[in-house]
Amino acid sequence: MAEISRISSRLLGLAKEAAIDYVTGGNFLWDDIVDMACSQVTCHERNGLMRFYENNFYYRAPVLKGQLETRDQEYLTLTRLFRSQFDKNHAEGAKLKSSLLGPISFASLSQDSYYNDRVEVAFAYSKALNRSMLNVQEVVDAFEIQDPSIFDRRADQKLRSRVSEIYQSLVGGVTKEKHLITYFFLDSSSLKQFFDLPVDVFGLDMIEGRNKMRQIYPFVKERRVYLGVLDSRTTKMERVSSIKRMASRFSAKGASDVIVGFNSFTDFIPEIVASRKVRLLGKVKKA
Amino acid sequence: MNNGLPPLPTTVIGSYPRPKWLREVIRLRSLGRFNDEDLSEALNDSVQVVLRDHQVAGVDVPTDGEMRRDEMVEFFAERLGGFMFYGPVRVWGPNYYRKPSVVSKVRHGEPMLVDEFRYASSISYSPYLKVTITGPYTMADWSYNEYYKSKEELAHDLAKAMNSEMKALVESGAKIIQVDEPAIHTHREEVKWAVDVVNESIKGINVKVVLHVCYGDYSVIFPHLNEIQVDQVNLALKNYEYEPIKLLKRYKVEKEIGIGVIDVHTNRVETKEEVAKDLNRVIRYLDYLSPDKFWVNPDCGLKLRPRKVALEKLKSMVAGTSVLREKLKGGVEPSIGPTINR
Numbered sequence: 001m002a003e004i005s006r007i008s009s010r011l012l013g014l015a016k017e018a019a020i021d022y023v024t025g026g027n028f029l030w031d032d033i034v035d036m037a038c039s040q041v042t043c044h045e046r047n048g049l050m051r052f053y054e055n056n057f058y059y060r061a062p063v064l065k066g067q068l069e070t071r072d073q074e075y076l077t078l079t080r081l082f083r084s085q086f087d088k089n090h091a092e093g094a095k096l097k098s099s100l101l102g103p104i105s106f107a108s109l110s111q112d113s114y115y116n117d118r119v120e121v122a123f124a125y126s127k128a129l130n131r132s133m134l135n136v137q138e139v140v141d142a143f144e145i146q147d148p149s150i151f152d153r154r155a156d157q158k159l160r161s162r163v164s165e166i167y168q169s170l171v172g173g174v175t176k177e178k179h180l181i182t183y184f185f186l187d188s189s190s191l192k193q194f195f196d197l198p199v200d201v202f203g204l205d206m207i208e209g210r211n212k213m214r215q216i217y218p219f220v221k222e223r224r225v226y227l228g229v230l231d232s233r234t235t236k237m238e239r240v241s242s243i244k245r246m247a248s249r250f251s252a253k254g255a256s257d258v259i260v261g262f263n264s265f266t267d268f269i270p271e272i273v274a275s276r277k278v279r280l281l282g283k284v285k286k287a
Numbered sequence: 288m289n290n291g292l293p294p295l296p297t298t299v300i301g302s303y304p305r306p307k308w309l310r311e312v313i314r315l316r317s318l319g320r321f322n323d324e325d326l327s328e329a330l331n332d333s334v335q336v337v338l339r340d341h342q343v344a345g346v347d348v349p350t351d352g353e354m355r356r357d358e359m360v361e362f363f364a365e366r367l368g369g370f371m372f373y374g375p376v377r378v379w380g381p382n383y384y385r386k387p388s389v390v391s392k393v394r395h396g397e398p399m400l401v402d403e404f405r406y407a408s409s410i411s412y413s414p415y416l417k418v419t420i421t422g423p424y425t426m427a428d429w430s431y432n433e434y435y436k437s438k439e440e441l442a443h444d445l446a447k448a449m450n451s452e453m454k455a456l457v458e459s460g461a462k463i464i465q466v467d468e469p470a471i472h473t474h475r476e477e478v479k480w481a482v483d484v485v486n487e488s489i490k491g492i493n494v495k496v497v498l499h500v501c502y503g504d505y506s507v508i509f510p511h512l513n514e515i516q517v518d519q520v521n522l523a524l525k526n527y528e529y530e531p532i533k534l535l536k537r538y539k540v541e542k543e544i545g546i547g548v549i550d551v552h553t554n555r556v557e558t559k560e561e562v563a564k565d566l567n568r569v570i571r572y573l574d575y576l577s578p579d580k581f582w583v584n585p586d587c588g589l590k591l592r593p594r595k596v597a598l599e600k601l602k603s604m605v606a607g608t609s610v611l612r613e614k615l616k617g618g619v620e621p622s623i624g625p626t627i628n629r
Binding site (some may be wrong): 031032048049054056057058059060113152233234236250267269270271272273 | 373374375376380381386388428429432433470473474502503526541552
């Protein structure tokens with residue numbers, strides 16, 4: 001844990017230097033976002049390595065052999081630890097967010113031999129995760145729900161068509177900010193459904209969506225949007241001016257708040273490049 | 288003329304566990320306690336060990352175990368012009384690799400594999416030593432592109448570079464070259480040009496050329512396999528309980544097929560009976576192909592298994608294949624040369 005604390009502190013220091021508004025503890029304790037989900041709900045077993053979407057990055061698939069339940073206090077204890085670190089070292093006005101795997105992705109990435117229906121898995125996971133969120137919400141300022149499968153056309157269509165009900169069950173009683181982050185995919189035909197979900201911030205991968213901005217604009221009026229403008233899958237650096245331009249366009253189209261950041265988590269690039277990109281984000285804010 | 292290969296030739300995919308002492312030598316070299324000459328000697332010695340293991344197991348077409356390669360993309364990126372490294376990137380859990388960035392035009396300079404091929408062939412027990420090379424699409428997909436306008440443009444330049452390397456190998460006497468393309472089926476929308484890129488990389492390579500594909504959604508690539516100008520495709524099949532053979536039949540893939548009968552993700556050693564039964568099932572199911580079209584191999588490289596396990600798995604693979612060979616006796620002579628004029 002000492003090593004994890006050291007790395008988290010270093011990240012928090014970097015985030016403070018760049019005056020980042022929303023930060024996580026870095027999620028260093030877990031192998032990946034699926035591993036993290038399994039610290040919040042019971043995953044029963046973990047199977048062999050599976051490719052994480054189309055990346056050269058692999059996760060151990062949860063194998064569901066019984067009911068999904070909220071796990072014990074482990075996640076809450078760890079989040080408290082990150083909170084205490086955050087409280088000691090953060091930029092003024094910064095908020096701590098907790099990362100979660102969304103229900104559509106969990107149902108798509110797990111292997112189910114209990115429910116025999118992905119929709120049922122998503123509902124059961126949402127229910128269990130909701131309890132975890134209710135436990136943790138006293139410690140964090142926001143939840144970052146990562147759910148790339150929402151826009152993945154290859155995901156179970158029945159599952160995607162029930163996303164609204166599934167999200168109602170996920171966020172019931174959760175009072176802290178809920179940021180829904182999608183990445184790797186951006187299916188224009190699902191944008192209406194997406195922007196109607198019961199969350200506070202709507203996150204889009206603008207690396208995937210750079211040619212779909214006109215289709216997105218009609219939905220952003222009076223919405224808080226998160227634009228994934230820093231590509232976490234390339235070492236090539238973005239330009240401050242391009243990011244500013246994109247953010248301005250969304251503001252001009254009526255978005256009530258525009259947050260910019262990475263398009264997905266940063267395990268896909270070397271740490272040194274991720275740090276440079278965080279600093280670039282600081283420059284965007286100051287520019 | 289008989290080429291000496293038995294029916295159902297057995298081979299490996301390429302990588303093999305590095306002996307513990309080699310890993311120690313590499314560590315000590317990184318600390319400056321051994322010099323390049325010591326490391327070179329240890330690498331050569333380890334190739335002898337690997338070939339000995341392959342010989343003991345009875346593998347017909349061995350490799351040098353890729354002893355000199357830490358990782359299949361890193362190795363080539365370190366030697367081609369145009370790449371640089373920023374640092375390690377996670378692949379899964381605590382496992383990282385140095386994913387390279389392309390920062391200028393990719394160039395082929397000195398041959399990358401010729402020395403290792405020459406050394407291995409000089410001590411090989413078999414005249415049919417296979418050389419493995421990472422394919423241009425996988426090189427492009429597993430690198431960051433900071434220079435080219437598109438991944439496709441990068442991949443075409445990589446194809447030219449890999450083609451130069453393969454030509455150098457052929458000139459040095461290589462008779463079997465395996466192009467590793469584990470990423471070729473990861474982006475459905477890119478498969479069509481990925482096929483062109485692989486074909487560009489093997490143009491003019493008139494020895495036996497094998498394509499290795501493993502893990503992932505085979506339905507993306509199988510419809511295009513007949514368009515790829517290789518003689519053989521070897522596949523991870525055991526890990527999928529041979530389900531993908533249905534797709535092979537559906538798309539009537541006419542290539543030689545290397546049947547993956549050993550799961551490289553587990554330490555459980557398959558029995559020879561299991562291997563024989565699996566092979567029998569696959570060959571009977573793919574009845575549109577003549578028996579001389581089948582080769583036998585593990586699903587993928589064995590480098591992540593303990594060496595003892597890797598050796599036992601190879602022994603089982605060969606023993607199981609031998610059982611089936613008895614049934615195929617007579618008239619089944621596998622080809623060692625190219626089946627396509629490239």
